[in-house]
Amino acid sequence: MRLEFDDEQALLQATARDFAARELEPFLARHPDEPLPRDSVLELLGMVKPFGMLSARVPGHLGGAGMDAVSLGILYEEFPPDVSLTASANDIIGLRLLDGGSPEIVDRYLPRLIEGEIMAGSSISEPDAGSDVTGITTRAERHGDSYIVDGRKVWSSHCTIADVLLAAVRLGTDDRGRAVVGRLLIDREQSGFETRDLELMGLRRHHLGEVVFDGCRVPAGNLIGEGGLxxxxxxxxxxxxxxxxxxxxxxxxxxxxxxxxxxxxxxxxxxxxxxxxxxxxxxxxxxxxxxxxxxxxxxxxxxxxxxxxxxxxxxxxxxxxxxxxxxxxxxxxxxxxxxxxxxxxxxxxxxxxxxxxxxxxxxxxxxxxxxxxxxxxxxxx
Ligand SMILES: Cc1cc2nc3c(=O)[nH]c(=O)nc-3n(C[C@H](O)[C@H](O)[C@H](O)COP(=O)(O)OP(=O)(O)OC[C@H]3O[C@@H](n4cnc5c(N)ncnc54)[C@H](O)[C@@H]3O)c2cc1C
Missing domain, CATH: 1.20.140.10 (Butyryl-CoA Dehydrogenase, subunit A, domain 3)
Structure with a gap:
C-alpha cells in the first residue's frame, strides 16, 4: 500500500504550486473581492487551459485532456478555488454535452468550451428547490421546434457572464405524477434571459446569480438527453x-x-x-x-x-x-x-x-x- 504521489504526480504538484504562486495568486490579488469581469475570467481560463483543466474529464480521443482523477485533484488542491470553480464548469458541461447532446450541439459548443473561447454555467437550484432537484418548477413546454422556458433560478454559476447555461427544467410529469426533469442548453445569443449577480459571503470573485426565464425560446435540439455515458x-x-x-x-x-x-x-x-x-x-x-x-x-x-x-x-x-x-x-x-x-x-x-x-x-x-x-x-x- 502506497500513500504518496508517484514521480509524475509529484512533478505536477510542484509545477502547479509554483504556477499558482507566480501567476494565479498575483492575478487574483490585482482584482478586488467581487465578481471578476468576463474578460478576466476568460483570461484565467486561458491561463489554466495548458494544465488540461477545461476538458480534464473529456476523453482524449474526443479532443479533451482526458486526465486521471488524482492528477486533476492535485490541480484542485494547488489552485485557488475561485479559479478551479470557474474551470470546472466548462469541463463538466462539456462532458455532459457528450453524454446526451446531438452531434450538432457537440460540434457547435464542445471545441469552444475546451478552448476556453466561451464560458458555461449550471442552472439547477431554484428559490424553492435546492437539495431536492425534483422540486424544480421552471417549465419547458414544447411548441413546434422550440421549447418555451419560464421560471427562476438562483445560485447559477457564471450566469451573468456565461455564453451558455445548462438548465434543469421540468418537462412534465410521469404516470405517477412525478416531475420529469430534463436539461436544456440555453445559448445567450439565441435565447433571451435576465440575470443578476447575488452577493454571498465568500468566493466573491466567482459569479453566482439569479436567472429569470420569461417566455425564453430555446431550439428543441438543445435538449440534452441521457446517453448513459x-x-x-x-x-x-x-x-x-x-x-x-x-x-x-x-x-x-x-x-x-x-x-x-x-x-x-x-x-x-x-x-x-x-x-x-x-x-x-x-x-x-x-x-x-x-x-x-x-x-x-x-x-x-x-x-x-x-x-x-x-x-x-x-x-x-x-x-x-x-x-x-x-x-x-x-x-x-x-x-x-x-x-x-x-x-x-x-x-x-x-x-x-x-x-x-x-x-x-x-x-x-x-x-x-x-x-x-x-x-x-x-x-x-
Ligand atoms: C459555492 C456554491 C456554488 C453553487 N453552484 C451552483 C451552480 O452552479 N448551479 C446551481 O444550480 N446551484 C449552485 N449552488 C446551489 C447549491 O446547489 C445549493 O445551495 C444546494 O443544493 C443546497 O440547496 P439549498 O441551498 O436550497 O438548501 P436546502 O436544500 O433548502 O437545504 C437547507 C438545509 O436543509 C438540509 N436538508 C435538506 N434536505 C435534507 C434532508 N433530506 N435531510 C436532512 N437535511 C436536509 C440541508 O442540508 C441544509 O442544511 C451553489 C451553491 C454554492 C454555495
Whole structure:
C-alpha cells in the first residue's frame, strides 16, 4: 500500500504550486473581492487551459485532456478555488454535452468550451428547490421546434457572464405524477434571459446569480438527453471530491500562515507557538488537513481504478469541507484580532471555506448518502 504521489504526480504538484504562486495568486490579488469581469475570467481560463483543466474529464480521443482523477485533484488542491470553480464548469458541461447532446450541439459548443473561447454555467437550484432537484418548477413546454422556458433560478454559476447555461427544467410529469426533469442548453445569443449577480459571503470573485426565464425560446435540439455515458457517474463523484480538495487548499493556506505566525508573534516574552494551547490548535489543524487529504485522494484513486466510490467521495466532500471551516476558524484564533482584519487573508479563507459545505450536496445530504451506502436504507426522503 502506497500513500504518496508517484514521480509524475509529484512533478505536477510542484509545477502547479509554483504556477499558482507566480501567476494565479498575483492575478487574483490585482482584482478586488467581487465578481471578476468576463474578460478576466476568460483570461484565467486561458491561463489554466495548458494544465488540461477545461476538458480534464473529456476523453482524449474526443479532443479533451482526458486526465486521471488524482492528477486533476492535485490541480484542485494547488489552485485557488475561485479559479478551479470557474474551470470546472466548462469541463463538466462539456462532458455532459457528450453524454446526451446531438452531434450538432457537440460540434457547435464542445471545441469552444475546451478552448476556453466561451464560458458555461449550471442552472439547477431554484428559490424553492435546492437539495431536492425534483422540486424544480421552471417549465419547458414544447411548441413546434422550440421549447418555451419560464421560471427562476438562483445560485447559477457564471450566469451573468456565461455564453451558455445548462438548465434543469421540468418537462412534465410521469404516470405517477412525478416531475420529469430534463436539461436544456440555453445559448445567450439565441435565447433571451435576465440575470443578476447575488452577493454571498465568500468566493466573491466567482459569479453566482439569479436567472429569470420569461417566455425564453430555446431550439428543441438543445435538449440534452441521457446517453448513459459510463464516465458521467464517475465525473459527479470526482466533482464532489474535488470540492473537498478546494477546501484543503484554503485550509492549507490558513495553516501555513498560522505556523509562521505562531513562531514569530511574541506575547509574555515568548513566541505564542511556545504555549501548549496554541500548539494544540496547530496540531488540530494539521491533523484535520492530513485526514482530509487522505480521504480525498483515496476516493480519487479508487475512481481512477474504476471503483464506483460513492461512499468514499461523499466522505471526502463532507469531511474536507467541514474540516476547512474548522481549520480556517482556528487560524483566525491563532492570529488574534489580526485574523479578523480584512488587511490579512485569514478572514477571506474562512468565508471562502464556509461556502463549500453547500454545493454538490450539502454536508447533511452527503451524510445521508454515506448512511444509505452503509445501511442500504435511504433516509433522504
Ligand atoms: C459555492 C456554491 C456554488 C453553487 N453552484 C451552483 C451552480 O452552479 N448551479 C446551481 O444550480 N446551484 C449552485 N449552488 C446551489 C447549491 O446547489 C445549493 O445551495 C444546494 O443544493 C443546497 O440547496 P439549498 O441551498 O436550497 O438548501 P436546502 O436544500 O433548502 O437545504 C437547507 C438545509 O436543509 C438540509 N436538508 C435538506 N434536505 C435534507 C434532508 N433530506 N435531510 C436532512 N437535511 C436536509 C440541508 O442540508 C441544509 O442544511 C451553489 C451553491 C454554492 C454555495
Amino acid at each position: 459510463a464516465s458521467l457517474t464517475a465525473s459527479w463523484l470526482t466533482q464532489r471530491t474535488l470540492l473537498g480538495l478546494m477546501a484543503v487548499h484554503l485550509a492549507r493556506k490558513a495553516y501555513d500562515a498560522s505556523v509562521a505566525h505562531a513562531k514569530q508573534r511574541r506575547q509574555f516574552g515568548k513566541p505564542i507557538g511556545a504555549f501548549q494551547l496554541v500548539q494544540s490548535m496547530i496540531v488540530e489543524m494539521a491533523t484535520l488537513i492530513d485526514t482530509s487529504r487522505y480521504l480525498c485522494y483515496r476516493a480519487l484513486d479508487l475512481l481512477d481504478r474504476g471503483v464506483e466510490a460513492r461512499m468514499e467521495s461523499s466522505m471526502a466532500k463532507y469531511y474536507a469541507t467541514e474540516a476547512a471551516v474548522k481549520v480556517t476558524s482556528l487560524a483566525i484564533q491563532v492570529h488574534g484580532a489580526y485574523g479578523l482584519s480584512t488587511e490579512y487573508p485569514l478572514e477571506q479563507y474562512f468565508r471562502d471555506a464556509r461556502m463549500l459545505t453547500m454545493p454538490d450536496g450539502t454536508t447533511e445530504i452527503q451524510k445521508l448518502m454515506i448512511g444509505r451506502e452503509i445501511l442500504g436504507i435511504s433516509a433522504i426522503r
